[in-house]
Amino acid sequence: MESAEPHAHSAQPREIKIAHSPDSDDAFMFYGLATNKIRVNGYKFTHTLCDIETLNQKAMHEAFYDVTAISFHAYPYLQDNYALMACGGSVGEGYGPMIVASQKFSLSAVKKLKIAVPGMLTTAYLALKLFAPEIETAVVPFDKIIPEVLAGNFQAGLIIHEGQLTYGQSGLHKVIDLGQWWREETKLPLPLGGNAIRRSLGNDVMLKVTQALRDSIQHGLDHREEALSYAMQFARDLDTSLADKFVGMYVNERTLNYGEDGREAIRKLLTLGHERGIIPHPVNVDFVG
Known part of the structure; x- marks a missing residue:
């Protein structure tokens, strides 16, 4: 029992x-x-x-x-x-997502380009739209953004994750660091x-x-x-x-x-x-x- x-x-x-x-x-x-x-x-x-x-x-x-x-x-x-x-x-304490490009663009020039972004719900995308509301974007998986820019499919890309440390090895140029821009705008971390x-x-x-x-x-x-x-x-x-x-x-x-x-x-x-x-x-x- x-x-x-x-x-x-x-x-x-x-x-x-x-x-x-x-x-x-x-x-x-x-x-x-x-x-x-x-x-x-x-x-x-x-x-x-x-x-x-x-x-x-x-x-x-x-x-x-x-x-x-x-x-x-x-x-x-x-x-x-x-x-x-x-x-x-x-x-990000004064650093964060970056716009990188195959050549050196001014901030006003980069706002006129179509930029590869890692997703519409990423904070990187939100920061980008606060920085440049009119900018045109296309969604590309984050780990494909640097290769796509290098292949010439986009003139610039918005990079997150480790790309922030490795983009230079690919010969790309930093146009702006949005974490730095945000700190200058708000005095706050991103x-x-x-x-x-x-x-x-x-x-x-x-x-x-x-x-x-x-x-x-x-x-x-x-x-x-x-x-x-x-x-x-x-x-x-x-x-x-x-x-x-x-x-x-x-x-x-x-x-x-x-x-x-x-x-x-x-x-x-x-x-x-x-x-x-x-x-x-x-x-x-x-x-x-």
């Missing part, structure tokens, strides 16, 4: 589905969780790796993942289903990507999972060498010292906590986007953790 005692130990851990991009900085952040160095009692974390524009679209149309990396530009489109985590963001968490998880779970991510980021920063060697498998075309530099640019104190000016920068970027007609919805930014 079966015992009527409840099987306390057989309770399945609650699965939290996490999605982030296959970049060295994201891999560095999630190293602690992905390798079980950071555990949370009663929870199991599963990781899906996918490029950021696909994640933006999936979060917008399906709200599929519990935690998802997103471009800040995408947030207004998914704010009903997701809140922003107060950690895990990539913020928030590029963050992590969003599904509201339907409820407050307690949202807070617990956000803390787990913060612990994972702290673990990476505290065990930099191990976290970096884990992240290297996702470092497209970067040697260790460049990967280290790239991770340092986008995983730092601000990744643990945006700070007041970081939060202000997120609000300002999205409010300006709305005021200038780039983002159709009014934006309500709220942070978890």
